[in-house]
Amino acid sequence: MPSTRLVTLLGAVVRQQRQRRELSQRQLAGLAEVSQAAVARIERGERAPxxxxxxxxxxxxxxQLVVGVEPLDAHLDARIDELAARPIAQRVDDLGLDQMMDALKDFPQVLIGGTAALLQGAPVPVDAVEIALRWEDSKRFTAWLEANYGQRWNARWEEFGGVWLEPEEPGEHRWSTLYGEIRATMCDELPETIQVRHGGRDYRVVPLVELELTDSRAADLLRRYRARHRAVES
Incomplete structure (x- = not known):
């Protein structure tokens, strides 16, 4: 059965409550009279309980479970409203962007996706530094990952680790590192950029108009933000 947002949320709630009570999956399974395997599948979002x-x-x-309803994706609208009220400098600090950029200075890269949108003033949710990298720099990037405790996202187990680091290997271009999470788009040539400045620092970013043409996730968030902004103003 394919996972849905609700199944994923239920699994996350069960896991969080279990960990908060310092219970193992086996202990919770015994108390609830279900198998440990069932608890594991529920927590991973693979089974709807x-x-x-x-x-x-x-x-x-x-x-106890409390059931309620809200407008579709209301949580995302609330997150956008929250981000709109926060200074860009604070959001840059929360992301650890400057530390990541300092660490990545030894090979060319540019900021894309939500990270580029953030630096251009869009209050879109960003939970990882998003960069574009050239294929010709992939070996240097792999060496950097090895030196900075990199682990690649394992889509099968929905966690970091257990798969090859190299971008050439199959899998998502997503890694956890000493400096936070990186999501990369590998390309033959880096995209055209503009320069934006915040806090005395310059960043090379893909412009918003280009993001809306080439990055579907960023485009969806930008359209949602603009629709939200118009609704608040009217």
């Missing part, structure tokens, strides 16, 4: 099973899991952790 039945209502009776979910109630037993909650009861075993002395909590």
């Amino acid at each position: 039945s209502i009776p099973v979910l109630e037993r899991l909650c009861a075993a952790m002395d909590v």
Whole structure:
């Protein structure tokens, strides 16, 4: 059964509540009278728990499930509103962008995606530094990852680690590092950029108009932000 946002959220809630009570999956399974394998699949978002099973899991952790409804993607609208109220400098600091840029200075790269949009004033959610890298620099990038405790995203297990670091190997171009998470787009030539300046520092970024043509995720967030902004003004 393919995972849905609700199944993923339920799994995350079960995992968070279990860890908060310092229970192992086996211990929770015993208390709720289900198998440890079932708990593991629920937490990974691979299985939608039945209502009776979910109630037993909650009861075993002395909590109860509260059901409610909200407009579709209201959580994303709330996040955009929150980000719009925060200075860009603070969001740059929260992302650890300057430390990452200092660490990556030994080979060419440019900022793309949500990171580029952030630096151009768009309050879109950004949870990783997004860069474009040339294929010809991939070996240098791999060496950098090895030196900075890099782990590549393992889509099968939905966690970092257990797969080859090299960009040439199959898999998402997404890594955790000593300086935070990186998401890379590998290309033959770096895209055209503009220069923006914040806090006395210059950044090379792909302009917003280009992002909306080439990056579907960034484009969706930008359109959502503009629609949200117009709705607030009207």
